[in-house]
Amino acid sequence: MLRYALRRIALLPLSLLLLSLLCFGLRQMTPGDPVRRLLPDTESRQSDDDPAAYDRNYRQAARSLGLDRPPFYFSIYNAALPDTLHRVARPEERAMLRALTLQTGNWPAVQNWYRELRRLAYAGEGAAVKTSVAARQLLVRDQARLVNNTLNGMPVGPDRERLTGLFTAIYSSSRRAALLLPAFRWNGADNQYHRWLGATLRGDFGASLSDRRPVSAKIGRAMRWTALLNGLALLLVYLVSLPLGLYAAGHRGGWFDRVSTVLLFLLFGIPSFWLATLLSNFFTTPAFGMDWFPSLGFGEIPEGASWWTIVKIRAAHLFLPVICLAYPGWAYVSRQLRRSAGKELDQAYVKTARLKGLSRGRILWVHVFRNASFPIITMLGGILPALLAGSVVIERIFHLPGMGELIFTSALKSDWPVVITLVLLNGLLTAVGLLVADLGYALADPRLRLNAAKTNAV
């Protein structure tokens, strides 16, 4: 048992590490430029007036985000590519260099082309405006046809001829055989992943890309609401399903049992986001004259309100979302309880209790309940992640500013610091929940322990 628990606990950080790698990989693959969002709008206007200054600012911003470092501890790449490609600050230019080199294998020619383009694009007063604009366009073009179009559109002159010469050189002396060699490079600890992981472990989750506020503050505020919502939902799940399941088990085959089984089965099949949409369409809008509940947020508490007013306001806002979060749990928990209590009722001790003359209710609610409830309590571990996932949709439908809403809006805006932190947090909660549930089962049921020992031995 101890070995099993230790193994599970040891696996937990490994899981989270894997999840962090997955998130980090996703971030690397995301299109979009975090640096440009960091620079204020005035500066992106500057990119047309004074490209050289903008380029300087851009590089500085990229350095401040640590983007001039290699992404990971090691890199495996095509030997035709240079090992310092990550030092090219802009992702579009990096993509262009990579694409051209992987088409031809001719890095020296691509490098000459890139240098000349950068000279023309960011030379300041030296180059004509039109040439500079065309060069900046060429810096992000990686298809020969488009490049040739742009080159033909440039004003005739020495610049255009030099560029055309450099571009044809890339394709004329193609070295495709070089593409067949792979290369491996050890980058050491000074990389983006290491820095990010270190900061995360220290509790510094960075700042949101969309409004520069610290991620921990944003999540903290949202988490309060989600915790309230899910706490109430969890309470409601157990308050309803425990009596329901136990009563059904005690009167197996009776009309209540049959009706509740069918009803719960139907209820379990109704997708909660559909019911939530219906409820929010019917009861939070004036569409059908039943505008009974507020449609947005958790409500404003007026200054100096009595506790009764606060409860009333909050209840009006929370009633529908909590119901929608809780009802799938009713079916799930009460059916489990009915099953486990049904097994207990067949045990000898129930017969003993009945022979002793105890009332049916007392046997059910005191003796059977205690034995049947342990799996139900450990089921909490499984319910918690489901509730969190469910709150993404419910919070969205009822316009509540909780964690689900936060992760959804941040993902749409590719606000990676927030998304990654939330995914990791969610992974941690899921893993801890499952761990607690598994260990709880094992603790509760000695047979499980014995079985585990037996299978290990075989």
Add this chain to the structure above:
Amino acid sequence: MSRRNTTFRGLATGWLLGLLFVAVFADFLANDRPLIAKVGDEIRFPVLHDYGRSLGLVAGYQPLVRNWSRVETEWAVWPPVPYAAEASDVRNGNFKSPFDAQETGDRARHYLGTDALGRDVLAGLISGARVAIVVGLGSVLLTLLIGVPLGGVAGFFGNEGLRGPRYHWWGWTVGGTLGVIYAFVCLFPFFGEIGGPAQFLLVVAAFTAFGLLLRLALRLIPSMRKPMAFPADTLILQGIELFVNIPGLVLLIALLAIIDRPSIWIVVLVIGVLGWPTIARYLRAELLRIKQLPYIEAAKVSGIGRWRTLFYHALPNALGPLLVISCFGIGSAILLEALLSFLGVGIPSDQVTWGTLLRYSQSQPTAWWLAVFPGLLLTGTVLAANGLSEQNNG
């Protein structure tokens, strides 16, 4: 009790088969082109012809007809719903209720109303059924494709069942991984744009070549010749445990929100890949039981190869329970797809699905027909899938 169960099972099977029928013949059930039409002297089969054209079998009709509802035909057989899901009917825009006056002229009414752009809701439901079936079947097939071999090997061979010299296992695992990396890093750029199937073949070829090469090379080292049992069970169980901790829905949303060209195949891929641990875990437990049965022992004694025993004798025995789990998987995949398109991630914006119809209903709460009908279909499907898996279990 049992008679009621049989009725229910019949209903549920009927529902799912009906859904499959609608999905397969969606183009013939709802389309803005007639099935058969006589134009001038020519008899045309516009819907059928499109299939032929997309397969490259026939050339398009000349002259081309863009809007069939305006063409003078001698006679025409229209589909039951003469509207396409994506095509908007301008005269009936702005949420026409099923009971409103509709300006459809000679064409059939919009039986279940329209949305803001005048798109027919019934046609949308039919096209949504197709998406639901594609996602449900596709992702479960993918789940089975990954989960069955892994779960089967873990359960059947355990930690001790696969024995061989060290160089064999190390060669194939390390060499194969290196081969796949090499294919991505070097072979793909070298061969340029060759398309998906050819790239897949390249990956397989590189895996085999590198695996064989490393195996041969390691054979030269004496310490690598020692026999060793491949710890399949431990490795696969650890993999399952690592995968289970991934918060599925949250990751799905994060993943699909960043994809700039959404398509239902990516949804299928992600749901399928995230779902394999359930199948693998279940099949492993099932095979642990089957492994103990006498007929497997008999197969062993009569000298049938172990891989053959696994695939021909042990796995077919686990097929029934596996089907039940898959049924449940189809239900939850369809639910997940509806949820994602309801949130507006992962599905192309012009594709009409049950989830997108529900989403449109949020912008116009008075349009109850947009909210009620897709939800009813979804609930029916989920109930049928859940019910079938439960009935068989109990």
